[in-house]
Amino acid sequence: xxxxxxxxxxxxxxxxxxxxxxxxxxxxxxxxxxxxxxxxxxxxxxxxxxxxxxxxxxxxxxxxxxxxxxxxxxxxxxxxxxxxxxxxxxxxxxxxxxxxxxxxxxxxxxxxxxxxxxxxxxxxxxxxxxxxxxxxxxxxxxxxxxxxxxxxxxxxxxxxxxxxxxxxxxxxxxxxxxxxxxxxxxxxxxxxxxxxxxxxxxxxxxxxxxxxxxxxxxxxxxxxxxxxxxxxxxxxxxxxxxxxxxxxxxxxxxxxxxxxxxxxxxxxxxxxxxxxxxxxxxxxxxxxxxxxxxxxxxxxxxxxxxxxxxxxxxxxxxxxxxxxxxxxxxxxxxxxxxxxxxxxxxxxxxxxxxxxxxxxxxxxxxxxxxxxxxxxxxxxxxxxxxxxxxxxxxxxxxxxxxxxxxxxxxxxxxxxxxxxxxxxxxxxxxxxxxxxxxxxxxxxxxxxxxxxxxxxxxxxxxxxxxxxxxxxxxxxxxxxxxxxxxxxxxxxxxx
Numbered sequence: 421x422x423x424x425x426x427x428x429x430x431x432x433x434x435x436x437x438x439x440x441x442x443x444x445x446x447x448x449x450x451x452x453x454x455x456x457x458x459x460x461x462x463x464x465x466x467x468x469x470x471x472x473x474x475x476x477x478x479x480x481x482x483x484x485x486x487x488x489x490x491x492x493x494x495x496x497x498x499x500x501x502x503x504x505x506x507x508x509x510x511x512x513x514x515x516x517x518x519x520x521x522x523x524x525x526x527x528x529x530x531x532x533x534x535x536x537x538x539x540x541x542x543x544x545x546x547x548x549x550x551x552x553x554x555x556x557x558x559x560x561x562x563x564x565x566x567x568x569x570x571x572x573x574x575x576x577x578x579x580x581x582x583x584x585x586x587x588x589x590x591x592x593x594x595x596x597x598x599x600x601x602x603x604x605x606x607x608x609x610x611x612x613x614x615x616x617x618x619x620x621x622x623x624x625x626x627x628x629x630x631x632x633x634x635x636x637x638x639x640x641x642x643x644x645x646x647x648x649x650x651x652x653x654x655x656x657x658x659x660x661x662x663x664x665x666x667x668x669x670x671x672x673x674x675x676x677x678x679x680x681x682x683x684x685x686x687x688x689x690x691x692x693x694x695x696x697x698x699x700x701x702x703x704x705x706x707x708x709x710x711x712x713x714x715x716x717x718x719x720x721x722x723x724x725x726x727x728x729x730x731x732x733x734x735x736x737x738x739x740x741x742x743x744x745x746x747x748x749x750x751x752x753x754x755x756x757x758x759x760x761x762x763x764x765x766x767x768x769x770x771x772x773x774x775x776x777x778x779x780x781x782x783x784x785x786x787x788x789x790x791x792x793x794x795x796x797x798x799x800x801x802x803x804x805x806x807x808x809x810x811x812x813x814x815x816x817x818x819x820x821x822x823x824x825x826x827x828x829x830x831x832x833x834x835x836x837x838x839x840x841x842x843x844x845x846x847x848x849x850x851x852x853x854x855x856x857x858x859x860x861x862x863x864x865x866x867x868x869x870x871x872x873x874x875x876x877x878x879x880x881x882x883x884x885x886x887x888x889x890x891x892x893x894x895x896x897x898x899x900x901x902x903x904x905x906x907x908x909x910x911x912x913x914x915x
Contacts (some may be wrong), residue, residue, distance in 0.1 A: 474555050475507050475551060475552070476555055476556070478506065478507045479506050479507065479513045479514060479517050480506070480513075480690055480691075480694070482501055482502045482503055482505050482506065482694070483505070484499045484500065484501055484502070484695070484698045484699070484842065485500050485502050485845070486498070486499055487500055487811060487813075487823065488810075489806075489807075489810035490826065490827065490913070493913045493914075494827065494830050494913065495835070495836035495837065495838065496830055496835050496836060496838060496839045496841060497838060497839070497840040497841065498826050498830075498841050499840065499841065499842045499843075500822075500823070500842075500844070500845035501691070501694075501695060501842060501845060502845050503845060503846050504815070504819075504846055506548075507551060508544070508548040508551045508552075509544075509547065509846075510544040510547070510548065510772075510846045511691070511844055512544045512547070512548040512677075513548045513551070513552070514686040514687065514691060515545065515548065515677060515682070515683045515686045515687075515712075515714060516548035516549045516551075516552050516675075517686070518683070518685060518690075519675045519677065519680055519682040519683070520537070520552055520553070520556060521682075522682040522685070523650075523673060523675075523682075528650045528673065529650070529673050530668055530671070531557035532557035533557075533668050533670050533671065535559070535670050535671040535673060536559040536561055536619060536671075536673070537549055537553050537558050537559070538560075538561045538562075538563070538612045538615045538616040538619075538672060538674045538675070539560075539561075539563070539612055539674070539677065540563040540608035540609040540610075540611065540612035540613075541562060541563070541564060541608070541677070542564065542568050542572075542771055543564065543568050543572035543576075543771065543772075544572075544772060544846070545677050546560075546562035546564060546572070546576055547575055547576060547579065549562065549581075549675065550562065550579040550580065550581035553581070554579060554580055559580075559581075559582070560580070560581040560582070561581065561582040561583075561612075561615060562576050562581050562583050562584070563584045563585075563586060563608050563609075563611045563612040563615065564576075564583060564584070564586070564608065565585070565587065565608055566585040566586060566587050567587075569771070573585070584611065584615075586607055586608055586611055587607075609678065613676070616650070616673060616674035617672070617674070618672070619670075619671070650671050650672065650673050650674075677714070678712045678713075678780070678781065679779055679780040680781075681780070681781075683712055683713075683714030683718070684714050684717050684721075684781050684784055685718065686714065686718060687714060687715050687717070687718025687719045687722070688717075688718035688721055689718075689722075691715070691719050692718060692719040692721070692722025692723055693722060695719065695723070696722065696726055699842065701726065702840050703723065703730055703840050704730060704731065704835070704839040704840050704841060705730060705732070705733055705826075705829060705839070705840075705841045705842070706723055706730060706732055706733070706841075706843070707733040707734075707735060707825045707826050707842070707843040708734065708735070708822060708844050709736065709737070709772070709773030709774070709818050709821055709822055710736070710774075710775070710785060711772055711773045711774065711775060712775075712781050713775075713780075713781035713782030713783075713785045714781040715844060716785045716789065717781050717782070717788075718784075720732040720788045720789065721784070721788055731790045731829070731833075732790050733789070733792065733793065734785075734789050734791070734792040734793070734825075735773070735792070735793050735794075735821045735824065735825030736773070736792060736821075737768045737770040737773060737774040737795055737796075737797070737800070737817075737821060738768045738770075738795070738797060739768050740773070740774030740775055740776060741775070741776040741777075742774070742775060742792065743792045743793070743794045745786065746786065746791070746792035747792055751776060751777070751778065768797055769797050769800070769817065769897075769900070769902065770795075770797065770800055770817040770818060770820075770821060771816070771818065772816070772817070772818040772846065773818045773821060791829060793825040793829065795825060797900070797902045798902050798903050798905075798908060799820075799821075799824050799909070799912075800817050800820045800824065801820075801903070801904055802903070802904075802905055802907075802909045803820035803821075803823055803909050804816070804817065804819075804820040805904065806906050807819075807820070807823070809906060813845075815845055815846070816846060818844075818846050819843075819844070819845045819846050822843040822844055822845070823843060824912075825843075826841050827909075828912075831912075831915070
């Protein structure tokens, strides 16, 4: 006969088993309820201040907007980070501010000392640097290719920047009178670096000698973490380490967005967390183009750190080598093959993305990029017009490329169950910064157009502004053999 203690032990074991199972089920149900509350879609909580600290206070915390036409057609959520709402009109505002702030924190820049910031750019970063430099007490010199949209140059001059225009390579097909954008910016970057290094070499300094008749040269400091260069008008060292006496001599600062780690950090610590918070972690893919590589690298690394299976997707314009670098491990484009290589590295009407060389920031991006898509000029033009027609969004070429890559990726994955894809929306065309190179038809003006220039006068209350927009009619794209057909996107969506 079984002992009483044995029976009590069995009963107690059964009791423990039942109670532990019930407790586990309770905890699991509680966790599910907590998670469902945690990931309810809610708008981002923006910082609320009655007064922002100047124009820099307007940078960042941009909203996500749903691209209704694409989302409804695809059965997923296509969301665009509205970076065109930054004061400079692009995501580059974040980068410019971060580069300047980081330089200040390291003692490399001091405001209101007559210092000057130098940068080589195709426009957007230059506009951002010029805007922030003025707000923070610096001068700016922007080195640009001579073929960028004329409106960008005028915007920079209006912001008080000095502009030097150089020809990185011959990029005009004179037979067709077509202007293409070349992303071989090495001469532009090198000249910006040179100008920063020469900043202190005024005519007075060059003539001055010490008692030994030795020419006094300006102090030059090169950042060990990037190719950032700082020079002063004095032979006193620019940076003598922490605790040293501040040197308030005017400085020449080469920001170098392509190699500067601050480019990556701006997106890893700011843009990425904003996107994650805005989507409440319900994110399946992030899509972006790459020029310097900082945006896709910084955002991509942050998102992957939060959710490893989120897909990071690159879009690349015709002629850029990044698509092949991701897909095949080689920075190569078919246009560069023997017998077909053109004189210019990248020929495309798309501005802002695409490159044929490695940068520090692109090297940071490559390990976390899962897929890449090449976008043709015809597709980009079609998407830009599709967005105006169906969504009332008047966006530039890089935004059009981003959204096309979103469509191609969603189609490839077979997604249609409400997955969330986020991309970057930059530089709205209504700012007048892209019209000359990324043509839009202006049918109500065609009857009066007698040259390539159309003067548009905008009156807003007491503030008249005359904006000169370089107008290209349909013949511009026709001569480039680029169709202007919205149905390209419509057919892609319907396929």
